Amino acid sequence: MKREILDRLQKARAAKQPTALVTDLTDGRQLLQADGDNLGELSLDAGQQAAVTAAITADRSGPLPEHPNLFVHVYNPPLRLLVVGAVHISQALVPMAQVAGYEVIIIDPRKAWANAERFPSVQLIDDWPDDAMTALAPDHRSAVVVLTHDPKLDDPALGVVLRSPAFYVGALGSRKTHAKRIERLREQGLGDDEISRIHAPIGLAIGAKSPAEIAISIMAQITQVLHGVPPLVKAGQPEAAPREMVG
Amino acid sequence: MANGNVTTGKAEDLLAEAARWRDEGHKVALATVVTTWGSSPRPVGSQLIVDDTLRLQGSVSGGCIEGAVVHEAQAIMEGAPPKLLEFGVSDEQAWDVGLACGGTVKVFVENVE
Numbered sequence: 087m088k089r090e091i092l093d094r095l096q097k098a099r100a101a102k103q104p105t106a107l108v109t110d111l112t113d114g115r116q117l118l119q120a121d122g123d124n125l126g127e128l129s130l131d132a133g134q135q136a137a138v139t140a141a142i143t144a145d146r147s148g149p150l151p152e153h154p155n156l157f158v159h160v161y162n163p164p165l166r167l168l169v170v171g172a173v174h175i176s177q178a179l180v181p182m183a184q185v186a187g188y189e190v191i192i193i194d195p196r197k198a199w200a201n202a203e204r205f206p207s208v209q210l211i212d213d214w215p216d217d218a219m220t221a222l223a224p225d226h227r228s229a230v231v232v233l234t235h236d237p238k239l240d241d242p243a244l245g246v247v248l249r250s251p252a253f254y255v256g257a258l259g260s261r262k263t264h265a266k267r268i269e270r271l272r273e274q275g276l277g278d279d280e281i282s283r284i285h286a287p288i289g290l291a292i293g294a295k296s297p298a299e300i301a302i303s304i305m306a307q308i309t310q311v312l313h314g315v316p317p318l319v320k321a322g323q324p325e326a327a328p329r330e331m332v333g
Numbered sequence: 334m335a336n337g338n339v340t341t342g343k344a345e346d347l348l349a350e351a352a353r354w355r356d357e358g359h360k361v362a363l364a365t366v367v368t369t370w371g372s373s374p375r376p377v378g379s380q381l382i383v384d385d386t387l388r389l390q391g392s393v394s395g396g397c398i399e400g401a402v403v404h405e406a407q408a409i410m411e412g413a414p415p416k417l418l419e420f421g422v423s424d425e426q427a428w429d430v431g432l433a434c435g436g437t438v439k440v441f442v443e444n445v446e
Contacts, residue, residue, distance in 0.1 A: 087363060087446065088446050089352075089355065089445070092351070092352055093352070096348055096349060096352070109367075109441065109443075111441055112417075113414070113415070114414065114415035114443050147378040149367060149368060157365075157367045157441065159365065160378075
């Protein structure tokens with residue numbers, strides 16, 4: 087590895103840019119693709135270039151399927167989970183997401199909820215959710231969940247998040263609650279394309295009832311969306327009943 | 334969850350460490366797991382760095398093939414071309430070094446210039 091490539095790679099990682107290092111395993115020549123720029127002595131044709139881009143999107147390191155001598159090492163920014171609402175569900179969700187490899191940040195201006203006693207090992211931000219969200223700038227490796235059930239807090243956060251490239255946006259609340267939310271967001275000037283990105287009612291339909299179970303259903307849905315897996319419906323099974331009571 | 338910190342971004346730390354060792358004037362080699370098959374102990378992208386004083390950091394297996402990797406790395410940091418190493422149950426050397434898990438792993442070893 088040339089020092090020039092190592093230094094540029096470290097810079098790209100520090101800037102949280104999606105980055106891939108391609109190595110020709112027969113001779114060690116390399117190409118670094120960072121933030122749309124290429125650096126290095128290895129050149130790729132259009133098909134190979136597209137395969138590298140696909141590897142970055144899928145966050146999958148390994149040899150290119152059709153060119154096993156070309157190894158792609160994907161250095162993506164870390165996964166983040168931004169949680170609006172220091173609520174009971176969040177207390178269960180935080181450790182689950184941390185174990186799954188997410189950097190978790192909780193946003194809640196209500197200090198009675200967002201304090202180190204309730205959340206001992208996670209970053210807490212007590213700014214208003216729209217300001218906090220703007221500062222955190224959700225990227226394509228960020229998932230955002232809004233759990234306060236309070237339009238004063240949830241809606242401003244959604245206003246910022248739905249205009250960001252966050253890969254997952256989920257909002258707590260029943261279908262009825264969500265229908266009202268959709269109307270409010272339209273009044274905020276959000277388009278249907280943006281609003282339809284919200285997963286609501288939040289989480290996979292696994293019959294979750296307790297806060298911990300709801301956290302499991304949320305984490306499962308985030309994982310499913312992250313890996314681009316279609317929703318699982320088992321043959322011969324009726325669709326799960328809508329969870330009107332949740333939230 | 335008390336003390337629930339999760340450590341991520343090890344690869345970044347290793348590359349930073351490799352750069353530091355080079356800046357100190359050491360020769361450094363970098364080994365990267367490029368493919369795995371079966372129950373390999375470390376995933377693709379796992380890395381190990383070694384310098385000319387045999388200082389080691391990171392890992393490419395549960396510890397069973399590191400010795401063989403370091404042996405090759407010494408030649409490579411002294412100027413031998415980069416090399417793709419393969420360890421597996423069908424490989425005599427894997428038996429020698431004792432890949433305990435019954436998988437196959439390919440490791441690319443290169444010099445850090």
